Amino acid sequence: MSLTADLVRGHTESIILAQLMERDSYGYEINKAIQAQTGGDYELKEATLYSAFRRLEQAGLISSYWGDATTGARRRYYAITPNGQRFYCRSREEWHNARRIIDALLP
Amino acid sequence: MSLTADLVRGHTESIILAQLMERDSYGYEINKAIQAQTGGDYELKEATLYSAFRRLEQAGLISSYWGDATTGARRRYYAITPNGQRFYCRSREEWHNARRIIDALLP
DNA sequence: AGAGATACCTTGACAGGCGAGGTATCTCTG
């Protein structure tokens, strides 16, 4: 649903990190997982996804490595770093805070 | 708290419209009301506030008129239009939708 | 007289989202 796309703006990084808290993964799979977990209501645009990866790796919150490309298209796997885990925990708290604020303002 | 400011991004217009659903008001008062309703945890930056007013009026979601400036600084009052009311109701639903999605993705 | 609150406004920079375009491989179907 593109209607909500604007409203989720700013949460992209946390959403990606949340996936990587579970296990190492790669772009395509992460996006599929997001779709599955929201019943198809939400997905990241590829350009958004990959630019977020770049930012997160630049910031040292994730690291990447190429998967075994014995078969199929090559995959770049991402792993969350200790810094990324700390960042994710803070982000989650901030989301709860933001949610409380908006709930208070949209009665 | 500036930390959450980024996360509230995209909700500015809905937040303003919510205030105008109660009564006509002006910029400064709206911002004070927002601070009061969030226990001081949130406020809009002036530049953000006034650029949002411009967008909303341009879009026909609010209208404006100058208050009686018999005393004190002049005030530009804003009123929500019927279109604005419809927009607000939709925005509120979209917020609930976005909240559900993010809650699902940040376990 | 000066500080601080009230009240408005504009400019320009910045960052994130994303449409559009590209590459390459694998699998399934006719």
Add this chain to the structure above:
DNA sequence: CAGAGATACCTCGCCTGTCAAGGTATCTCT
């Protein structure tokens, strides 16, 4: 075997909302 569709990655450049910084003018209190 040709072609479609899924998998999987990536970049360029535009658009939009936010906001730091700067400005104006009035009122109240000390």
